[in-house]
Amino acid sequence: MAEELYTYAVARIRSRELLLLNSDFIEQLMAAKSYEECLRLLTEKGWGGKGHTDVEQMLSEERDKAWALMEELVEDMSVFDILRYPNDYQNLKTAIKLVYAGKEGQSPFVRHGTVDSATIMEAVQSRDFSLLPERMRDPAGEAYEALMHTGDGQLCDRIVDKAALEAIHQAGTAQDNEFLGRYAEQTVAQADIRIAVRAWKTGKSPEWTRNALAACDTLDVEALAGAAESGLEEICEYLRHTVYAEGVPELEKSLSTFELWCDNHLIREIRPEKYHSFTVSPLAAYLLARKNEIKTVRIILLGRQNRLSKESIRERIREMYV
């Protein structure tokens, strides 16, 4: 019976998918003569409805629209916790750093988390972490103490980022929905790979790498941390024996091409959701597709604004969902 719950919502999403940006439109944006023409094309598509010309404001408005639609369609938003947890932990990092720096007032918090950013700020300011959900309490306290005692922002980030990945993995394991479970697993594993490569590049100690990696089912984090000690070739060699072997040639090129592969791989994975009619998966796929197109538009607009070459922008463009 539960599978029927989203029939109405999925049908609405099918209509909304017609408004998603396709690869032809992305080509149009690329072919536009100027940044202003790009903005005009996006406005014609309904982007930036409140007349914003600031890129970040316009993209933020598009994110708000996607989440507002989900709030309208889904009674229990906890089904999207996997997609919202990263915002919670991002806000936690921001709050800890603001308190450390002694800054108050308007803060660059992100919206659409599971916990109100004011609550996170209050918890950090008062050092009363019991105001936070249980999963955030220990990492919040640990990261706070680490930053206050060492002043090491990277250490603070590492603690909170690992907690975020662990929360996503745990939520994915508890998920009944196979699609969201698979998404959680891939998110954690791909983040682990990026962490391992960055740790090797920046010459972090093996212990640091081990402490930064979050456990997941498709990677052996001990083996990955061990490979990160030796170098990129060892990381690639280890990954060739995992389900992420397809991404190894991209990782060998650079971390940014690997990130591009991860995003494109995700889009290819979620495309079959266009043909499912009853579960929450098509709604989550729509959110991910919107996130992907917002990221792509941002790359194009900022690239055009900063007069980057079209080839350079094209290298970073993601595949579209529709």
Place this chain on the structure above:
Amino acid sequence: MENMGVFFALLGAVLAAVMSGIGSARGVGMAGEAAAGVVTEDPSKFGKVLILQLLPGTQGIYGLLIAFITLTQIGILGGSSDVSLYKGLLYFIACLPMIFVGYWSAIRQARAAVASIAMVAKRPDQSGKAIIFPAMVETYAILALLISILAVTGIGSVNI
């Protein structure tokens, strides 16, 4: 024991109406949710999705028809209701195709209708083709209706 014949025949008739009716109610409701979703975004598609919503409703009518014919045959709606136990069981068996196929085909047709409604949402120009997919499921409901009608009407001439 003689009255048990009427009991089994009536049970078959009632189940044919009830199970097919439940299947159709669930099916039309499911397709209705999807249709409402599409019309919320684009009210101009109302006519196209309404046809698709109604498709799973036919099984309920077929179940009613079988129940009506059975009730007529066993004399519940008038005449003699002298039905032996064996004949009563035969009437019950004759209703089984409509009971099972009526229920399940309505549910499966509704799933196909929901998928077709999604197709109309994206490609309204293909609405003719979209109707074909759920309509194919109707074939099996009609086959079940046919065999139940033939069996129910034929039992009267059997001497047992």
